[in-house]
Amino acid sequence: MSDRSLDRLAVLEVARLSKRYPTGDLALREVDLRVDRGEVVALIGPSGAGKSTLIRCVNQLVQPTSGVVRLDGTEVTGLGSRALRRARRRMGMIFQEYALIERLTVMENALSGRLGYVGFWRSWFRRFPMSDVAEAFALLDRVGLADMANKRADALSGGQRQRVGIVRALMQRPELLLVDEPTASLDPKTSRQIMRLILELCAERGLAAIINIHDVALARQFAMRIVGLRSGAIVFDGAPGSLDAAALTSIYGVEDWSATLGQGAKDAKEDRSPQRGTLPDVERLAGLA
Numbered sequence: 001m002s003d004r005s006l007d008r009l010a011v012l013e014v015a016r017l018s019k020r021y022p023t024g025d026l027a028l029r030e031v032d033l034r035v036d037r038g039e040v041v042a043l044i045g046p047s048g049a050g051k052s053t054l055i056r057c058v059n060q061l062v063q064p065t066s067g068v069v070r071l072d073g074t075e076v077t078g079l080g081s082r083a084l085r086r087a088r089r090r091m092g093m094i095f096q097e098y099a100l101i102e103r104l105t106v107m108e109n110a111l112s113g114r115l116g117y118v119g120f121w122r123s124w125f126r127r128f129p130m131s132d133v134a135e136a137f138a139l140l141d142r143v144g145l146a147d148m149a150n151k152r153a154d155a156l157s158g159g160q161r162q163r164v165g166i167v168r169a170l171m172q173r174p175e176l177l178l179v180d181e182p183t184a185s186l187d188p189k190t191s192r193q194i195m196r197l198i199l200e201l202c203a204e205r206g207l208a209a210i211i212n213i214h215d216v217a218l219a220r221q222f223a224m225r226i227v228g229l230r231s232g233a234i235v236f237d238g239a240p241g242s243l244d245a246a247a248l249t250s251i252y253g254v255e256d257w258s259a260t261l262g263q264g265a266k267d268a269k270e271d272r273s274p275q276r277g278t279l280p281d282v283e284r285l286a287g288l289a
Helices: 003-009 051-058 081-089 106-118 120-124 130-142 158-170 188-205 216-222 245-252 258-270 281-286
Strands: 010-020 026-036 040-044 066-071 091-094 176-180 208-212 225-230 233-238
Touching (some): 010 051, 010 208, 026 051, 026 066, 026 208, 026 233, 051 208, 081 106, 091 158, 106 158, 130 158, 158 188, 176 188, 188 216, 225 245, 233 245, 245 258
Parallel strands (some): 040 225, 091 176, 176 208
Antiparallel strands (some): 010 026
16 A cells, blocks of 8 residues: 555644643653554553643644644644634544533533534524434434433433533544543443443544553553553554553553453453444633634
8 A cells, every 4th residue: 555545544643742841841752643544542651651641732732842743634733723623623522521511411511512613602502403403312322321311411420421521522523532531430340331332433433533541451452552651752552462561561660460461351351342443621622712
């Protein structure tokens, strides 16, 4: 396959991306990363490795110090405010703490994914096209929340809130999902359900995704590819099966990794999902700021 053909497969291209904060801390060190259509990538690494910073540099919630981010061939870094709003519509963000508006209903939170498309006054009065409402109902049904459309967000469990966050992101009709610690506040069973759901939806829609996740076993079980960060630099990039004890040591440091690797293998064997291994920030990402 030619290089030109390969370029058409790439949804995201990151080149020599660095971020130094005003404190002098270097969060990212000339990171190079490419994510193709339908590819689901897990970002792992210790706290402070730069995982969340990398995701937020991609959607420009954090401005990189240097380097380039391209979405489907369009350079995102350096865009003006209007062009950046349009680019952000194509990147759905799923937050660790859900970032729902507690007093609004499940349906209203889901429809907030269309805020960047319907105009200020229509969004202010929550007057969305019927096609958007129908799409939101279909997505809520897909994630198992069809009977909760009129419930307030503050009446939901953690797993239900995360499902609403997934629907909201998909309502943007994105090309890329950026997922920041989707299982951090969830129990093990719900964590697996959420990861499986994300993988299934990506496969159904041909979406690429980058998932920042601390749980190595979940990353090995569900991701198609794993990227390991340490001190702001990529130190591992490969298939889940190649993430062995030596690779984990290069990412996290010296430790006995036998239990972690054994649990990952056990979970992978138990999981029978056919989709396994297949294909104020909220408003800014919706294009309102």
